[in-house]
Amino acid sequence: MKNISLLVLLAPFLFACEQVIDVDLNESDPQVVIEARLEAGQHDFEVLISETTSYFSNETAVYRNDAQVRLLDNVGGMIEVPLESNGRYRTSVNAISGQTYTLEVSLNDKTYMASAEVPQEVVLDELEAEFREAFGPFDEGYQVFLRFADNGERRNYYRQIHAIDGVFELAGEDLQVTDDNLFDGSERARLPIFQRIFDPGVSITVVLQHIDKNSFDYLNSLADIIGEDGGPNGGSAAPGNPTTNWDGDILGYFGAIATDTLQIDLPE
């Protein structure tokens, strides 16, 4: 809900002007970033290890190819994840819903660990499209809603990703995650793709991810940091690094997901 940019309210009043400016930023020491997502079922499992760069740098990212990566399950199994190329470590894993996996990365004489529980499979039942007249900064078009059933026996977390005519949207405000606080146990939960009105005639692909709590904590705090909440400075009440489940002083996260995908062709 906080994604509804409050500046929308003021649009008719503002005489705003935007310009790209030069800001002198401090250089920090490079920091290790490790990201990995384990998907329920038999899928490729990829671990990406990189380092931070200076903010305005145009150089390609620095990747770390010198790590040892292992995935452990909670019944004594262990899988080595070998380096593929450019900081990417990859192998195929059959992840079982309900099991907790631990990712162990040895780098710079230290070992970092993070755990994640693989969520249950999720079914995206239906996509609904509703026509909207022009509104504030939005032209007329369609708003798209996801329909799915939520398990009322436990706290669930979701992320939605969408593509327009096959091209995935990755802007800050397209990072949309939610917990089931507002629709716990609903047979037909209905979530909009927030802040997006789609042109008639396009095809929208929606991926619904059932995500674990670690992923939610990371992505939700990330959305708060990079989102545009409307207050001065983009609006985060607490700008900081996103909440990570790594036990050491590094960035990124290790999450687990289950996904389902649907597509809808909007009327002309």
Place this chain on the structure above:
Amino acid sequence: MYKTILFSLLLMPLCLWSQNQKVTISGYIKDGATGEDLIGATALVTDLDGVGTTTNIYGFYSLTMPAGEHKVAFQYLGYQVKVLELNLSEDTQLDVELSPDSQVLAEVVVTAEKADQNITETRGSVTKIDVREIEAIPVLFGERDVMKVVQLNPGIKSAGEGNSGFYVRGGGLDQNLILLDEAPVYNPSHLLGFFSVFNSDALKDVTVYKGGMAAEYGGRTSSVMDIRMKDGNSKKFSGQGGIGLISSRLTLEGPIVQDKGSFIVSGRRTYADLFTGLSSDPGIQNTTLYFYDLNLKANYRLGEKDRLFLSGYFGRDKFGFSDDFGFDWGNATGTLRWNHLFSNKLFSNTSIIYSNYDYEFGFGQGDDEIALQSVIEDWNFKQDFTLFPNDKNTVKFGVNWIVHNLEPGNLRAGVNSGFTIEDAEEKLSHEAAIYVQNEQKISDRLTANYGLRYSFFDYRGAGTAYEFDEVGNLLSETRFEEGESIQTYSGFEPRLSATYLLNTTSSLKLGYNRNYQYIHLLSNATSSTPTDVWVPSSNNVEPQIADQVSLGYFRNFKDNMYETSVEIYYKDMQNVIDYRNGANIFLNEEIEGDLVYGDGRAYGAEFYIKKTQGRLTGWFSYTLSRTLRRFDEINGGEEFPARQDRIHDFAIVAMYDLSPKVKLSANFVFNTGDAVTFPSGRYTVDGVVTPYYTERNGYRMPNYHRLDLGLTWLRKKTEKFESSWNFSLYNAYGRENAFSIDFAPSEDDPQTTEAVQLALFKWVPSFTYNFKF
């Protein structure tokens, strides 16, 4: 703690009742033209050195002197002095009406106080706003705004570009107690803070206490802004109004029964929505957007000893788009007051106060509907006594009981909405206080106001107490039934302010105060928004506590033509609140797990020069200050500057009478940029370019400066009708002040990152037509 009590008790003078052979005159001092009570008018026995008093907030005074013949002068600046020769043998009730000084044109700004009141007044750290000054000072869109004029004073900083919110001496936005006829106003702004809810046509007196506040005030740690509405003209029916770019205003006032009672009705409404329909942009055409304010007040004298006041405020913002989306929010307050004189030495005020803030928004209609309403409701009972035991002491004491009821979210969801939500749990709490204070003339040179307030807070069931571990994970829940106490807090709040007159033109002032704050504002954004959430103190959230000391030197020059002051202060804050990364404030029952608690300090020096007389009037204010916070969980436990840590902050306000009909005005402001957090690096996770932060508020926004110009042209002035035009130009030289700086991937090339500055208002001209009859 016992030391504090003991200390306060020892300070209480034991000589309060040891006077005899004396008589008391008491009554009200009023404006002879309108019958409005004059707040802070003085009554001075001219043949006795140092015997005098000022009227209280209801215009009441009580003055005790030896029996016999005396000359008593009644005065209020901008009014003719009235000297009465009295032969007093017994206690006398004496109401006095002062005539507005015919030499002083209504448009000429004069301080509404005794000429040297800034020197002699017991309290330092006070900003009094002359409501007449508000008319002249140019502001955004020409909307007169007392809260924006307040920000031009030392120690008070604007919450941001065009914003009516303010920070006082390093405190937060929610730490200002904003009272309208004693009723707290929870969200004092319209349209995301660009306009305050206070229609200056309806206001009589505005006083901001930055420190050393008297024991009668409590509930917020940083400041008290005490706003009093006009009572209404008790002599004749009159009105005033204005037509402006953004809104129109109309105020009507008059007697109910001449000299016995009066009323005032004042309204304002914006009409941007009338123009949105004309827009060729369909997105704007379908948009509803307006706000309104309505102030109502009536008073009636039941007899010599009793007077009733009923006042109310209703204001609302409405925003919507066709039938698909609606969002509106607003305040409603009501105050019923009864003034009673038990004797000519004991004045009583009893108030029952209601305050309500709510917002509601909804999407869709019928089965698709999802709507949410959130309410803050206060019922408040206050009993205050003012006792005038002799000419050396004025004692005030009283009690205050507030019931806060917070309804964070009442939800309505259509069957097709897919939502399974229930109403969020209501939060009930009681806040009570008892206080006593005395203003004592200790010697001809030394006056002190000292007091003690004891406050008590009870967070009550039915409700749930949550317990969290160190990183904010929920450990357990405990259910409390209705009437059960979930958590209580209490504390003593000592207050002191003292003035030592060095000579007739200069004084030293000392202030100390300890304030408790039991309810707290949580805000996602850095400025006030309609969806702000208030939370009571609980088992997790401890009351915020602030201690402040201040010392000031006040000096007037050239027969009070120039008022100057220098004040220094140090404020220590405990249990201040911040958030964990990614804190979700909206409809989060476990929000307390997302909060972190720390401490803060603020210190600074405030310089002020004001020219009060002549064709050119105005002031210069400069504040040099720091505001720092410390939390174990933030910035590695290191102290960091608060957002409002603007080291240099200054303002110049000038008003010049070009001719009796034309008045020019200008103000210039400059301040150091806000402390902000910028990234020190970047990385990409999951395709999202992410800023890497290394320290909280380690950077600065660009310095802010702006010049505004205004012109008031008096078109017509007769006994019966007066009209004027007001022209203003906000941001006259078009400075693009940064409202925000966003760091994000470039829209043209997502692989590169850039910083984008947003500036809001560049040259905003406006005009208003004002009239009075």
